[in-house]
Amino acid sequence: MIRVQEEDFDVGAEIDGLAPGNRSVGGIACFIGVVRDFVGDDKETGTPVGAITLEHYPGMTEQKLAAIEAEALQRWPLDGCLIIHRYGRLELGDRIVMVATAAAHRADALDACQFLIDWLKTEAPFWKLEETEAGGQWVDARAGDDRRAERWIKK
Amino acid sequence: MKILYFAWLRTKIGVAEEDVTPPAEVGDVAALIEWLKGRGDGYAEALADLSVVRVAVNQEYAKLDHPVGPDDEVALFPPVTGGKGR
Numbered sequence: 001m002i003r004v005q006e007e008d009f010d011v012g013a014e015i016d017g018l019a020p021g022n023r024s025v026g027g028i029a030c031f032i033g034v035v036r037d038f039v040g041d042d043k044e045t046g047t048p049v050g051a052i053t054l055e056h057y058p059g060m061t062e063q064k065l066a067a068i069e070a071e072a073l074q075r076w077p078l079d080g081c082l083i084i085h086r087y088g089r090l091e092l093g094d095r096i097v098m099v100a101t102a103a104a105h106r107a108d109a110l111d112a113c114q115f116l117i118d119w120l121k122t123e124a125p126f127w128k129l130e131e132t133e134a135g136g137q138w139v140d141a142r143a144g145d146d147r148r149a150e151r152w153i154k155k
Numbered sequence: 156m157k158i159l160y161f162a163w164l165r166t167k168i169g170v171a172e173e174d175v176t177p178p179a180e181v182g183d184v185a186a187l188i189e190w191l192k193g194r195g196d197g198y199a200e201a202l203a204d205l206s207v208v209r210v211a212v213n214q215e216y217a218k219l220d221h222p223v224g225p226d227d228e229v230a231l232f233p234p235v236t237g238g239k240g241r
Contacts, residue, residue: 060214127162138163
């Protein structure tokens with residue numbers, strides 16, 4: 001399931017709802033992205049950030065997330081799959097994104113979860129405006145994200 | 156033709172979306188962008204460096220040689236940054 005929404009979500013309730021009553025599930029993996037207080041590789045050399053605003057392309061976002069989920073369901077035997085992505089203004093510590101997967105075995109759940117978050121960062125049409133002391137700065141894509149996603153390209 | 160702009164392309168151009176009627180010889184994304192650049196300083200500035208501009212036609216990522224027509228929805232935006240962790 002995919003959801004694109006402005007409001008926050010309840011992580012525990014979402015995990016409970018992933019594959020309710022399915023006794024074949026042996027493991028659930030979950031990644032949650034939150035708003036951090038700096039831009040850059042580490043806090044010492046980075047730029048402080050106060051909040052972010054996420055803009056997206058309604059319609060294309062849902063389509064891209066659904067395609068990413070379909071790809072994961074094809075590659076791994078999952079009993080449950082969830083992507084929630086928020087948009088709008090988010091403060092430090094706020095949840096941005098949640099990816100959760102349920103499978104009989106932990107390796108499938110963990111691999112699929114990592115695949116989903118890596119791919120959605122390079123494929124889903126979101127743009128981040130960071131509030132810094134210098135004002136609002138649109139964030140450039142980073143080569144590191146593409147490299148992480150490329151690990152999942154089938155040879 | 157419906158054109159959408161996102162992130163700093165939206166702020167530089169000053170509109171989020173608009174309906175345009177380019178001349179008939181504008182048949183692909185590259186020609187459309189050239190034509191849009193003539194619409195004002197904001198357009199010319201936003202579209203000056205195409206290495207930092209990405210395109211979607213009808214909500215699918217597209218390259219500069221992708222055909223466009225009157226019924227298409229074309230979006231221009233920077234490379235996506237998702238909910239990037241780092």
